[in-house]
Amino acid sequence: MSLIGTLNVGQSALAVQQAALQVTGNNIANAGNADYTRQTANLAPALDQKIQPGMFVGTGVDLTGIQRQIDEALNSRLRASVSDSQAADTTQQWLGRVESVFNELSDQDLSTGMSNFFNAWSNLANQPQDVGLRQVVIQNGQSVAGDFQNLRKQLVSLQTDVDDRLTGLAGDADQLAGQIADLNQQIVNAEGGAGDANGGANGLRDRRDALLKQLSNLIDVTTTEDKGVVNVYVGSEPLVIGTTNMGVGLKQTTDDKGRLTTEVIFKQNNGTMKVTSGQIGALVNVRQQISDTIDNTDNLAANLIFELNKIHASGQGLDGFSSVTSSSAVSDPTVPLNDPKSGLKFTAKNGSFVVHVRQKATGLETSTLVQVDLDGLNGNDTTLNSLASSIDAINGVSASVNAGKLVVNADSSDLEVSFSQDSSGALAALGVNNFFTGADARDMAVNQTIQDQPTLLAAAKNGNKGDNQTALAIAALESNKLPSLKNASLKENYQAIVNGVAVSAATAKTNAEATQTVQQTLEAQREGLSGVSLDEEAINLMRQQRAFQAASRVISAVDELLKTVIQMA
């Protein structure tokens, strides 16, 4: 117990209050910084001095730590919610774009185009001998084909945009993971591996937390902390382990359907990164969804092409053919027509069709049944070569295979050839007497031969020029249940595609609102604990100011006492 001791008490108070003031000042300075965590200075009475047995006197105040006010569990929940809300936002944004590609509910959509097209066939049935109405059918056909191609092109370009964005985001994520690994190093160095039990490298830790949050924007990550080091995991695989960044990259692979898919990987070991949320996770899903939509669109177009061609191939136009070349080439004319090795996009089945040879002058026809044997029995299934030779055997007709395409010629300019009653679909599969060419939305178009000679467009089924049965059958096609579309009709299938996208987009919209609320709630909780309240800091400021002033008073009092003691001497 001495005056000097008391002086030391004052001094400790001055030093500690000064530090506390700095903490308060720092809090105030970072009041507007969202990444900042409020810090508090922890004070404790200094160790007592024993002045008599059983009697102790205080020796002042000690600063035991400057600590961040943080709840790590809350922070990791917040990060998860950030991932989810970003994922929902991104999904909503991109699916909105997919939806706008379809432009449904307007008068300029594909569904209206299809209606116009089938209505044109229905109208042709009113005057099946009319060439002008055939032009209308062809124009509407071109516009449907164009709409399909356009739709697909836009979807593909949207997919490319997703890929570009993914590439950018993967780069960002990689960089963030790298920075987190660096900060792990710096924090360990700064804290000497002691962790933050009594307060640690708070600024560095705040910065690392900010980076983790940015990373959660992109990828759904989980973290564990060990003595100042944060390990970051995606699923159960580590992304940052200690000071090592496993890296984020992209890999393009071809899936079993031959489509190009994009996969997120760990750059270090090329392992698959199972990203399910965050912007990157959302984009991977959206990309898949666009891919599915493209497939569905292709499937719809393929069904429209094949089903319409099957009807058209058995019909007759105002003119017969003097020569016809199939539009789809076969890669191997010696394999059965339904063999995948034939390279045909559409599959013919066991059946037959009739070839009519008409003498133009007399109108007399001779008909010949051509069998398309595809029952897979007896090893005599029809190949393109055998089909050509059985057509070639018909009087007045010659047939050959040229570059994988079937060429059928009338032997004389007095004769013309037409086809009917195709139960095999072989003519449509090969593209003989077809309305549409192409395999799906990618290359769908109206047969150039028909565009050049609209009189070849088939409205008749019984060979009479004024017959309209083919036109009627095609007009009814849009509403026919098709086994190849799981017993849905073309129009129902299209509506299902549009509705599929709409429901996903609507779900994403709802999700976005819900996840945003969760995120805001968690953020509010974090702010409640870690945010800076200026009013609170103002009170702290006053308190510390007064404490500093009082401590100064103690020192000056001791000083006077000491002066008195010295004057005594």
Next chain:
Amino acid sequence: MSIVPLQLARVSNLLRSNLATSAISRTQAQLLDVQNQLTTGQRLNSPSDDPGASAIVQQLQKLMEQRQAYSDNIKHAQSQLGEVDSSLSDLTDLLQQAQQIASANVGSDVTAQERQGAAAVVKSLQSQVLSVANKQFEGVFLFAGDRSTDAPFVDAVGGVKFVGDSNVLDNVYDENTQLPFMVDGAEVFGALSTRVQGTVDLSPRLTPTTRIADLKGATNDGVRLGSVQVSNGTITRIVDLSNADTIADVQNAINQAGVGGITAAIAPDNNSLILNATGSDNITVTEVGGGTTAADLGILQKTPAGAGVALDGQNVGAQVTLLTKLADLKLGAGIDQTGLILTNGQTTATVDLSSAVTVEDLVNAVNSSKTGVLAKINDAGTGIDLVNPTQGVAMTVAENGGTTAADIGIRSLAPTTKLAELNGGKGVSTVNGPELQITRKDGTQFQVDISSAVTVQDVINAINTADGGAGVTASFTTTGNGIVLTDSTGGAGQLSAISINFSTAATDLGLDQPASGSTITGADTNGIEVSGVFGNLQKLRNALDASDQAGITAAAEGLKDDYDRIVRVRGETGARVQELDARDNRLQDENLATTKLLSDLKDTDFTEAISRFQTLQTALQASLQTTAKVMGLSLMDFLS
């Protein structure tokens, strides 16, 4: 708008400003949405706004678009049928005039010159009727059926020929409503009213290449392909026949299934399938999943008939098609291919069928015979008909030494022909006592009473009986059509057959022909004539020219029938137009209802949107004011 749940002990400044920002931006986003709804008038701007409602909207839009086609079709049908109606009205006027001319020219007070003058008027009526018959509407010949690219009625030798088709075009006017928008020109003008209908069932035999599509099916519903279940009592297999195109495909599929020793074949009766059993095979064939394939193929057998017993199926009714081989007709018996002799008016043609292989070859041979006669497979697919499309001339179908016409059942005059059908239904005149007197070459005469004869064969028998089988014998010709009288007496006189007792039997039977040596070959008096509008007008004109009162009356009767028929067709057409009108009205009503429904789903509810707009505006104002107040408040202000 969702409210952030807050249970906080302390409020940081950042939290306050963040909450304010998000509240303001959310309210602003919602305001924009409402503003968008108000300015566009649409509640749904993209399907995701309300996927449920927009799915219905899409369906309704599609429905409206489809109805547009129906409505267009109705308009077209209305105008085309309207045109038909006015043509039919013109036609009835013309026929009335013709009938008036006919009735005015019957009676003793009209001179032959006056009748010839009237004939000239009828001639002009004929050309007017022809121009009505060939009337076009928007490039379509109204009465040409599905051959509407060419005029359906053309002048042919001795008459007017119908080259149109009886197939009339349909279109769709509503869901599940398909109606013809044409009338059958052949019916209106009576162009094909008479035809030689094949009386013989030509149903071809089953061959391995017979197409399933060409079968009538055991239950006459066609063959609906699917799977069948075949069992021999121990082994049961499902046999998929859905890809079968021909009988051979069905056989192969069953044989490949390997159900014991069961094999499928064409039954000996040539019209059904048979499943042969080997050893202890106890055959059952049943349907799979409610199908009808086994029943359609005539091989449904639910309870086994016993071990080793074959399953002989039912007749599957193979139909005659153009591709059917002539040799396969009549269950494989085939037809004689010697050929036919066709006569139409003055034109005679021999149709050689010796190199014909298919029904189409036969049809082509007939159609290209220059007689104008057409061959057609009948609608039931069981025979072949010959049609005379030329009005005003008679057609006969005769043998050319073989049995072709008889085999097909199209011989116009045969021993079995009933006398009552001869001479266009006038029959053969009979009187009390004998009708015929035949003079042999040896000068002997005998008389024949044919009063009790019903068929041509009865007449032949009567002649043969009358002369006791010696001298003159009657038979039916093998080349051409007619009764042949052969005189074996070898006298120097002239063989002849005449009618006696004021009968016209010799002429009616075609026996009043000059003898050639010792034979008389009778003529075919069963010519098939189309008694349509053109035929009757021509008859009227001829009768007027010839001043033949009976002919005028007969022609007038024919014209009366034509008139009645056309009035009936016109009535039917009118009824169809009315039906279309009613449908059109209904479509419009339905469209109105759909439009309202669409509007309910798609359009902005302005009352609701405006009140929402105001609420949001108030909310935004409140947010802004609160924020401004709260953010301005700080203890720092009070620090000195």
